[in-house]
Amino acid sequence: MVSLGFVAWSQTANDGLMMSNKNLCTGFILSQDQWTNYWEGTRLRENGNIGTLKTQSLAWMGNYGVSGKFNIIAMLPYVRTEASAGTLKPMQGMQDASLSFKYQVFSIKPDSLTTVKIFAVAFGSTPISDYTPDYLPLSIGLGSRQIGARLSVFAKRKSWYVVSSAGHYFRGQVQLDRQSYYTNGELFLTNRVAMPQVFDWVSGIGRIKNGLETKLSFTHYRTLGGGDIRRQDMPFVSNRMNMSRIEFLTMYYLPKARRLALRASIARTISGRNVGESTTVLGGILYTFKF
Amino acid sequence: MKQQLLTSKYWLLLLVLSFVSCEPLQQDENFAPTSIAPPTEEDAVNWKLIPGAPVSNLAQVSVPVPTATTSSDYAAELETIRGLQKNLSSEQKKIIAKWSSGGVLRWNRYMRELVARFALAPAPLLDGTYPTPDAENPFSDPVFPFSNPPYAARAYSYVSVAQYQALQVAWFYKFKYNRPAPHQVGEGIEALVPKSTLPAYPSEDAVMSAVTCDLLKVLFPTAVEEITKMAAEQRNAALWSGKASPSDLSAGLALGKSIAALFTARASGDGMRNAIGTKAQWMVLADSASVRLKKIGRDVSKEVFWKSQDSPVRPPMLPFFGKVKGWILAPSDFTNRRPGPPPSTTSNEMAKELEEVKFYSKNSTRERIAIVHFWADGLGTYTPPGHWNDIAANYIQQEGWSEIRSARAFALLNMALHNAAVGCWEAKYYYFNPRPTQLDASIKTLTGLPNFPSYPSGHSTFSASAAKVLTYLFPEGTEQFKAWRDEASISRLYGAIHYRIDTKAGVEHGSLLADPLIDFAAADGADN
Numbered sequence A: 001m002v003s004l005g006f007v008a009w010s011q012t013a014n015d016g017l018m019m020s021n022k023n024l025c026t027g028f029i030l031s032q033d034q035w036t037n038y039w040e041g042t043r044l045r046e047n048g049n050i051g052t053l054k055t056q057s058l059a060w061m062g063n064y065g066v067s068g069k070f071n072i073i074a075m076l077p078y079v080r081t082e083a084s085a086g087t088l089k090p091m092q093g094m095q096d097a098s099l100s101f102k103y104q105v106f107s108i109k110p111d112s113l114t115t116v117k118i119f120a121v122a123f124g125s126t127p128i129s130d131y132t133p134d135y136l137p138l139s140i141g142l143g144s145r146q147i148g149a150r151l152s153v154f155a156k157r158k159s160w161y162v163v164s165s166a167g168h169y170f171r172g173q174v175q176l177d178r179q180s181y182y183t184n185g186e187l188f189l190t191n192r193v194a195m196p197q198v199f200d201w202v203s204g205i206g207r208i209k210n211g212l213e214t215k216l217s218f219t220h221y222r223t224l225g226g227g228d229i230r231r232q233d234m235p236f237v238s239n240r241m242n243m244s245r246i247e248f249l250t251m252y253y254l255p256k257a258r259r260l261a262l263r264a265s266i267a268r269t270i271s272g273r274n275v276g277e278s279t280t281v282l283g284g285i286l287y288t289f290k291f
Numbered sequence B: 001m002k003q004q005l006l007t008s009k010y011w012l013l014l015l016v017l018s019f020v021s022c023e024p025l026q027q028d029e030n031f032a033p034t035s036i037a038p039p040t041e042e043d044a045v046n047w048k049l050i051p052g053a054p055v056s057n058l059a060q061v062s063v064p065v066p067t068a069t070t071s072s073d074y075a076a077e078l079e080t081i082r083g084l085q086k087n088l089s090s091e092q093k094k095i096i097a098k099w100s101s102g103g104v105l106r107w108n109r110y111m112r113e114l115v116a117r118f119a120l121a122p123a124p125l126l127d128g129t130y131p132t133p134d135a136e137n138p139f140s141d142p143v144f145p146f147s148n149p150p151y152a153a154r155a156y157s158y159v160s161v162a163q164y165q166a167l168q169v170a171w172f173y174k175f176k177y178n179r180p181a182p183h184q185v186g187e188g189i190e191a192l193v194p195k196s197t198l199p200a201y202p203s204e205d206a207v208m209s210a211v212t213c214d215l216l217k218v219l220f221p222t223a224v225e226e227i228t229k230m231a232a233e234q235r236n237a238a239l240w241s242g243k244a245s246p247s248d249l250s251a252g253l254a255l256g257k258s259i260a261a262l263f264t265a266r267a268s269g270d271g272m273r274n275a276i277g278t279k280a281q282w283m284v285l286a287d288s289a290s291v292r293l294k295k296i297g298r299d300v301s302k303e304v305f306w307k308s309q310d311s312p313v314r315p316p317m318l319p320f321f322g323k324v325k326g327w328i329l330a331p332s333d334f335t336n337r338r339p340g341p342p343p344s345t346t347s348n349e350m351a352k353e354l355e356e357v358k359f360y361s362k363n364s365t366r367e368r369i370a371i372v373h374f375w376a377d378g379l380g381t382y383t384p385p386g387h388w389n390d391i392a393a394n395y396i397q398q399e400g401w402s403e404i405r406s407a408r409a410f411a412l413l414n415m416a417l418h419n420a421a422v423g424c425w426e427a428k429y430y431y432f433n434p435r436p437t438q439l440d441a442s443i444k445t446l447t448g449l450p451n452f453p454s455y456p457s458g459h460s461t462f463s464a465s466a467a468k469v470l471t472y473l474f475p476e477g478t479e480q481f482k483a484w485r486d487e488a489s490i491s492r493l494y495g496a497i498h499y500r501i502d503t504k505a506g507v508e509h510g511s512l513l514a515d516p517l518i519d520f521a522a523a524d525g526a527d528n
Helices: A005-014 B002-019 B042-046 B072-086 B090-100 B103-118 B149-177 B204-219 B221-240 B246-268 B279-283 B285-295 B331-336 B348-362 B366-375 B383-399 B403-431 B458-473 B475-494 B500-523
Strands: A023-035 A037-040 A043-046 A053-067 A070-083 A091-094 A096-108 A114-127 A146-157 A160-171 A181-183 A186-188 A198-209 A212-223 A242-253 A260-273 A279-290
Touching (some): B072 B246, B103 B149, B103 B204, B103 B383, B149 B458, B204 B221, B204 B246, B221 B246, B279 B285, B366 B475
Antiparallel strands (some): A037 A043, A070 A096, A242 A260
């Protein structure tokens, strides 16, 4: 039920790679996320009035190297949702634009085969269309502005690398179209919803060789507050959405045109709370311009 | 230069923080403590009783003669209050402030919270059937009750009418015995709420706490602990604030309990227990509707009747709620006011209606979605009757009314909303008309599809009945209530779950059902 902008984004902001000075890597990423079972609180169930929920997104991405140590990453996703059963109308539209500032804080080469780097990332995102967040699970997003920061440690030896990254996000209040709502055991008589903060942690191991990068990673995403979906209730924007995901990613730089790269990944939510037990398939094409 | 740099950093920080505005939520109605005591409303002893309601005579429940304020027993009670007032904690002062904005408003708000908490339909079992919430086993899954709109309308009405009648009896005895409040007679006893000359025996707070507590315990049994604590809190606030003595409270408590018993007796025999019906009864609903339409000369061979579109198929919501006892109106008053039949599902007129629904389904705008969601009041909310209570509470709060006048307003509103539920559900199952999505599967809705027949629209009926009562009570809001009524009504067409005819018939029906209540209100003597 959490929109997937962050999945595609996190790859670039979390990884240990930097665009070189005055290089722009840009392209489009297409993804499809779907689930049939979801966690109503901690209870895994299906819902005959939803069937399978499919969320497709097409995102533009740009990563610009202001310098070899400082990158700016932007994302602009278009999202579409659809339920295979029930009567609820699909939704679509521009979701949340995001901007990240990635800075290489530290770099050391203990020997000629090994590199260790530390990155700090500042992140901000904002909804760029007036979509309704109060129509879950068919809302295209949560309608909340976010700011956050993350720290990543990247270590590479020969062609192998490990990366670990943790982030913390503050989310702004969300405005609903209605004047009252009930969540987390309380009736609220306002159209504004306070959004709990989010913490995430990603760890991965990968290999880059002959223009082919492969990576296996684990994401631990926790909402630090919020209520559960009650029995047979609809999900709500400030629910405590938690998930643990496993992702396999591959990126291929074409041998003849090394500026052109293809990206593909598959991710699966293996445990969660107030989210779908989803599988996400993602494909992207990226091109690097040199200025 | 350095100074400038610091300033720009500061602004950057402010900019970043304002980006995710973290100002605290204004999460509640502005139930500020009143600074002026409400009128004592001595004339309320002459207000007519609601015809057919459980209390038919003010002396029906007796309240014993109180001890004199000069007695040693009473002096001991005053001493108790003095002792309590000396050691009030900030927590206790907060409780006094909370209740001083009006008990009727407080309880109404709490009742809306209870309805929202329980407004969830049972989840299906693995075999595709649905368990029924059981009043005898309320803590199981599904919990009891499922406070859907008719259940909620009935619940709001029982509590509101019982509070009003209990306060009418309390007022009768207050002015019969005329025993002043402790803060008026007790040396050194402070009035921690605005001073009023309203006689204190029996305590209106105790009466209200007891009658509300006993009814809510029946209506929402699993919340018993919370309800009981809240009732005790209201009585404590009256005691600590110098408003009522222990004997004012105990007389009020006894009176409230006696009146609650009259209402729970009515509730157990008002037809609600049969409103869900049985599988055998559900099976013949379509056939019965078919027979009725045939009688008025319609060719029913191709007529389409309502079916549940939930998956798995869910039993219809309260098909026999139309037989539940109304307030003031007799069963024949409901059937006489039933809207005429909707057009045949095979007619051109219906095809046009369906075309319009399809248009709104396909061409949903952001503005229309906002209207749909503003009025949806679906599962997990305080329901449409709760929404109109919310609206009423904001008006009542601004008036600075006495408890008894506020209670009258909620009683009138909630009797109308309950009658709207009875009348509307009677008509819905009488005609058993299908939803637009049943006639055309390509229609997608912008809110949850209700699991009961389409014609007439419940939101429209509720809103028209409520708007009519509120217009009587607050004539300055006439245009506003009408605008809200129409918006609530049309929101169901915008949401693609109702035809325009459903909304029109509902508005007319709701208005018609409220008329007898307005006639009563105009003649009960309260507005002279």
